[in-house]
Amino acid sequence: MKIRKEYTCPLEIIHDILKGKWKTVILWQINHLKKVSLSQLEKDIKGISQKMLLEQLRELREFGLVDKINYEGYPLRVEYFLTEGKGEKIIEALEIMQKIGREYIEEQKKKNTDKKVGN
């Protein structure tokens, strides 16, 4: 369990929520597919292991960003999805950051072409 007993500052949680290599990508992907199975996520998120995926999904659920439904019967089937409140809200934050990411990429490209051109 990586979640602390108690938080005093909301900022500490921000860190824990997005801590780890995969959380943001998982959230992003779930938002993209809306309702998605474990195996689907595993296919779509390149390089992630099932163990990591499950670990991170569990944490995201504990924070109330993600939820899941277990369907009865065989073969087993589950659906992961963002929670209406916090889950969908955090996508807004990720979108802002994603734009900043784009800006950064653009700047780097520009720097590189400038270098090649002359200086």
Place this chain on the structure above:
Amino acid sequence: MKIRKEYTCPLEIIHDILKGKWKTVILWQINHLKKVSLSQLEKDIKGISQKMLLEQLRELREFGLVDKINYEGYPLRVEYFLTEGKGEKIIEALEIMQKIGREYIEEQKKKNTDKKVGN
């Protein structure tokens, strides 16, 4: 250097931007104080070492979220501040996440009092 040579996906950057225990807190604190010296940040951010602070500040500067001014003369003096574009923008994202953090804290409190009451 923890920043990669090149990014293909903006989401990878989101992770790198907020990676590490301290980045969000540092950004938050700089935003709060607007222009701030290293020693001031060190005092205000509880538990951080000077080494970590400088390390993270450097990364934030490389991403263009933070910038600094070096003043001439002794004693040495610098001022760290958020960049107008990306720096101030990311605060919006942090604010959203901070609210989610608050929600989570409230829920936990409620759960605890409910437990005490009965069940």
Place this chain on the structure above:
DNA sequence: CGGTATCCTTCGCGATACTG
């Protein structure tokens, strides 16, 4: 005061094997 370098510990995470 601001910043760099080094050493050492802890923990994230990948690989792998196993269960219902």
Place this chain on the structure above:
DNA sequence: CAGTATCGCGAAGGATACCG
């Protein structure tokens, strides 16, 4: 298909000493 358990390595991060 969904999920748990174990183990080992490398990176993150804390402490500390030193430089301009």
